[in-house]
Amino acid sequence: MRKRFSSIRYVFIHSHLSGLFTTMVTLLAILLSVYVLAEPDWLTASGIFLFIALYLFLGLIISLYTGFTSSGNMKSRLDSISVLITQFANGNYNSSVRFEEDDEITRIGNELNELGKKLLDQVKSLQRMADEKAEFAKSAHKSAVIEERQRLARDLHDAVSQQLFALTMMSEAAVKQLEKNPQIAKTQMEEVAASALQAQTEMRALLLHLRPVHLSGEPLTKGIHNLVNELRQKSQLNFKVEMDEELALSETTEEHVFRIVQESLSNILRHANAKEVNLNVSQRSKELFIHIRDDGKGFDITNNTDKKTSYGLKTMRERSEELGGTFTIRSNKDEGTYIDIRIPC
Incomplete structure (x- = not known):
């Protein structure tokens, strides 16, 4: 109730009533002064109070009506500005207001419109920087691939190739000793088997470096489904996944969102001790919405001492903000x- 009576409409009505009260007191003082000092025949005490009563009655009606109607336009304009600020807070920087009047409120509205344009330009700049960063990452990835290939070639030559050459030499020597000295041939064949096992181990270790760790060109929805299916096989978590299958996102945005989802599910798997995970990815209007919820043990956000969890949350927040989005987490x-994430598309 107190908040309601502090609105702009009631402020206007209060100001009109204050003016009415001040005018009434002034008139009453003047009339009583004339009645006491001059004592004219036409002025009586009952006439004074009747006049004041009528004046107060009509003044109340006029003040209430005038205050209510005159504040309507200003209240509507202030509400428009409040809605605009809320839109900015939610990341909708395309919103704007238009006023016909030429006063201070119109000037504030125009300044907010300019602020929205600047914020929109900053979001576009952040996304452009993210795209450029992705291009640099691709170039670095290509260089890393070339360097990795050279390293693998050296390892193949230094390890597996040398061991295969040694296997050839030992097997030839074993064949020559097979008829002359079977015992020596047997020992040499055992050495051949051990070397073959070592070569096989070296090859498996080298092949581990060739496993993919990125989306590898797959759509975001397929990458997330593959990630969830892999976690279903490795854990007892019950996943409920809802995703828009047709997401119009840039390659950079898809890569960041995939990493965010991957990091959040990894945190749940390692720290939450949860039984069920809900994942929702949807695109409405020009925004991407990501909602991730678990029924785990939760934690105190204001006093989180787990460095691994803190680092993961920090990484997810940085990735969201790098795309011009917002990252919100609630936990007890x-x-x-x-976790709720909103990213402009």
């Missing part, structure tokens, strides 16, 4: 964790 002990 024994009440699970909720």
Whole structure:
């Protein structure tokens, strides 16, 4: 109730009533002064109070009506500005207001419109920088691939190739000793088997470096489904996944979102002790919405001492903000964790 009576409409009405009260007191003082000092025949005490009563009655009606109607336009304009600020807070920087009047409120509205344009330009700049960063990452990845190939070639030559050459020499020597000295041939064949096992181990170790760790050109939805299916096989978590299958996102945005989802699911798997995970990825209007919820043990956000969890949350927040989005997390002990991310598309 107190908040309601502090609105702009009631401020206007209060100002009109204050003016009415001041005018009434002034008139009453003047009339009483004339009645006491001059004592004219036409002025009586009952006439004074009747006049003041009528004046107060009509003044109340006029003040209430005038205050209510005159504040309507200003209240509407202030509400428009409040809605615009809320839109900016939610990342909708395309919103704007238009006023016909030429006053201070119109000037504030125009300045907010300019602020929205600057914020929109900053979001576009952030996304452009993210695209450029992705291009640099691709170039670095190509260089890393070339360097890795050279390293693998050296390892193949230094390890597997040398061991295969040694296998050839030992097997030839074993064949020559087979009829002359079977015992020596047997010992040499055992050495051949051990060397073959060592070569096989070296080859497996080299092949581990060739496993893919990125989206590898797959759509975001397929990459997330593959990630969830892999976690289903390795854990007892119950996943509920809802995703828009047709997401219009840039390659950079898809890579960041995939990493965010990957990091959040990794945190849940390692720290939350949860039984169920809800993942929702949807695109509405010009925004991408990501909601991740678990029913785990939760934690105190204001006093989180787990460095690994803190680092993961920091990484997810940085990736979201790098795309011009917002990252929100809510969690309490024994009440699970909720993550909401909004990214402009």
